[in-house]
Amino acid sequence: MAEGSVIGQSTVVRGNVRGEGSLEIFGRVDGDVSVTGDVTLGENASVRGDVNGARLTIGGTVTGDLRGTEAVVLERTAQVTGDIIAPRLGIEEGALVRGGIRMDAPTGSGRAQSDRRPAPRAEAPRPAARPAAPPPSAPAQKKQPPAPVVPAFRGLTAKKKKVRGR
Amino acid sequence: MAGTVIAAGLSIEGEVTSQEEVVVLGTVRGTLTSQDAVSVGQGGVVEADIKAASLSCAGHVTGNVTAAERVDIQAGGRLIGDVKASRLTIADGASFKGNVDMDV
Numbered sequence: 001m002a003e004g005s006v007i008g009q010s011t012v013v014r015g016n017v018r019g020e021g022s023l024e025i026f027g028r029v030d031g032d033v034s035v036t037g038d039v040t041l042g043e044n045a046s047v048r049g050d051v052n053g054a055r056l057t058i059g060g061t062v063t064g065d066l067r068g069t070e071a072v073v074l075e076r077t078a079q080v081t082g083d084i085i086a087p088r089l090g091i092e093e094g095a096l097v098r099g100g101i102r103m104d105a106p107t108g109s110g111r112a113q114s115d116r117r118p119a120p121r122a123e124a125p126r127p128a129a130r131p132a133a134p135p136p137s138a139p140a141q142k143k144q145p146p147a148p149v150v151p152a153f154r155g156l157t158a159k160k161k162k163v164r165g166r
Numbered sequence: 167m168a169g170t171v172i173a174a175g176l177s178i179e180g181e182v183t184s185q186e187e188v189v190v191l192g193t194v195r196g197t198l199t200s201q202d203a204v205s206v207g208q209g210g211v212v213e214a215d216i217k218a219a220s221l222s223c224a225g226h227v228t229g230n231v232t233a234a235e236r237v238d239i240q241a242g243g244r245l246i247g248d249v250k251a252s253r254l255t256i257a258d259g260a261s262f263k264g265n266v267d268m269d270v
Binding site for chain 2: 003004005006007008009010011012013014015016017018019020021023027031035
């Protein structure tokens with residue numbers, strides 16, 4: 001009892017619920033729910049508002065977005081009207097969903113998966129761009145020295161003088 | 167489940183209505199109404215008017231309290247607000263500021 005919070009079957013909250021630790025909802029919440037721990041929504045429970053947490057286990061009705069930094073699990077009694085955003089998603093047969101689903105890891109979640117994904121993307125283009133630029137400049141420098149510079153200038157100047165003269 | 171528990175670290179801003187026991191170890195701001203007992207544990211903070219069958223306060227309550235049965239302010243508890251209840255106990259070490267209406 002001391003570890004997590006519980007909103008009982010006959011309890012109605014009109015307002016926002018936020019804080020640390022896990023939360024079990026068996027009653028009704030008209031407002032946003034945002035906790036750092038897991039959220040469990042019982043079969044007859046309902047939330048009208050967004051639900052944010054680590055791992056969301058939904059057995060009741062939600063009218064609002066679900067954001068799980070770890071996972072969202074919809075049980076067969078779940079009814080969700082709103083978007084679901086989570087790196088992992090489970091939907092049991094019988095669950096009803098009306099809304100969009102995004103499964104990219106949320107930014108700033110601090111999870112290992114979200115940290116790994118952006119790193120290779122940022123590093124990959126840089127090595128590709130650096131080798132591509134130097135090769136054209138390097139052969140150009142090598143070709144120029146073999147050709148004697150001084151005779152070429154003499155030839156050019158001589159031809160120009162002849163052209164001007166004619 | 168044993169009613170409603172608002173654990174330490176959790177805060178509710180708004181209206182809480184219940185027909186069962188409500189235990190507050192976190193924070194409630196707004197109003198708190200229960201048909202059963204309300205207990206504010208050590209470390210619990212309630213900045214709300216409370217209507218309940220009974221109130222046991224070991225934490226900090228700021229707001230008017232209306233209890234159908236009784237109000238107990240325990241040692242270490244602090245209550246700032248008017249109390250309307252037929253029975254009231256204030257333990258040694260508790261602090262209280264407000265008026266009392268015992269429905270005489």
